[in-house]
Amino acid sequence: MYNNFLDLDDDRADLHLIYVWPVPYQGTVSFGDGTKNGPEAILKASYQIEPYDPELKVDIGELCSFKTLPFQRPNVAGPDHLYEEMRDFLKDYDPGRDFFLTLGGEHSISFPLVDFYSRQYPDLAIIQIDAHADLRKNFEGSTYSHACVMARINELGLKTVQVGIRSLSRNEADFITNNQEQILPIYPWDLPSPLEAAHIVKDFISNRPVYVSFDADGLDPSIMPGTGTPEPGGLSYSWVKDFWKALWPGPKLVGMDFCELAPQPESVVSESTAVKCILKVLSTYFSQLKK
Numbered sequence: 001m002y003n004n005f006l007d008l009d010d011d012r013a014d015l016h017l018i019y020v021w022p023v024p025y026q027g028t029v030s031f032g033d034g035t036k037n038g039p040e041a042i043l044k045a046s047y048q049i050e051p052y053d054p055e056l057k058v059d060i061g062e063l064c065s066f067k068t069l070p071f072q073r074p075n076v077a078g079p080d081h082l083y084e085e086m087r088d089f090l091k092d093y094d095p096g097r098d099f100f101l102t103l104g105g106e107h108s109i110s111f112p113l114v115d116f117y118s119r120q121y122p123d124l125a126i127i128q129i130d131a132h133a134d135l136r137k138n139f140e141g142s143t144y145s146h147a148c149v150m151a152r153i154n155e156l157g158l159k160t161v162q163v164g165i166r167s168l169s170r171n172e173a174d175f176i177t178n179n180q181e182q183i184l185p186i187y188p189w190d191l192p193s194p195l196e197a198a199h200i201v202k203d204f205i206s207n208r209p210v211y212v213s214f215d216a217d218g219l220d221p222s223i224m225p226g227t228g229t230p231e232p233g234g235l236s237y238s239w240v241k242d243f244w245k246a247l248w249p250g251p252k253l254v255g256m257d258f259c260e261l262a263p264q265p266e267s268v269v270s271e272s273t274a275v276k277c278i279l280k281v282l283s284t285y286f287s288q289l290k291k
Ligand SMILES: [Mn+2]
Pocket: 107, 130, 131, 132, 134, 146, 215, 260
C-alpha cells in the first residue's frame, strides 16, 4: 500500500477534499510503454515534494485534504471494459461535489471522468495540455485509444482548449479548423504570453466550469523525458505555471487528471515535474477560493 499523496494526513474535514485516484492503465499505447507505472511514480515523487509554494505563499496541505484511493485494477480486456469499471466506481461519487485528481495511465482514462462531470455540468469545458490533438476518429482499430480521447469528448458537445499541441494529422488539423466554435488550439509556434493565453481561454469558455486534462507530453521533453511519445518544442514549466496563475480567479475547476507519464529507470525528473505541475494547478485554484 502507498502513503497518501504528498505524504499528508487525510483527516482534515475543514479543507477542500481531493480524491487521488491512481489508474495505471496502458491498454492502447501506440509507441513507448510504461504509463502503467505513472501513478506509482507520481505518488512516490510526491512524498519528497514540499507542499508549501514559496512563490504563491500557499501551503496546499492547509488548503486541501487528499484521500488517495486504491489503485484502479488495470483491465486487459480493452478500454471499453475499463470505462465500464471506472463508471461503476464513480457511481458512488457526486460530480457536483467530489474533486478527483486522477493519475494515469494513458490518456484514454480521461473520458470516463469527463463523462462523469459532464452529467452534472452539461456545459463543461476541457483545458487539455498535450503535444497531440487526440482527435482521431479511431486509431489502430479502437475508438477508445488514447489518440481518440478528445474526439470522444468532442462528441459530447463540450468545448475544448488544446494547449501545446504540435503533432497532429492533416485530418485532425482540418477538424480543428472546421470546429472553431468547439475547439480552441493554442500552438507552441504561436504561443501567446501566459497572461494573454488566460484571457483568450476565458473569452472562449466564458463562465463554463472546467476540467483540466494534463498530458505529460504537452511539456517539453527536456523537462518531461518520461513519456511514450515525446515531441520537441513543448511547453516550459514556467509558461504553464504562469498560465494557471493568470487563469484564476476565473472558471470553476471541477476535477483534473495527469496522464501519460512513463517513468524512466535512471531519473526521477519526470515524476517530480509531474507533481509540481499538479500542485501548481491546485495551489493557484484553491488559494483564490473562499473556503
Ligand atoms: Mn494526449
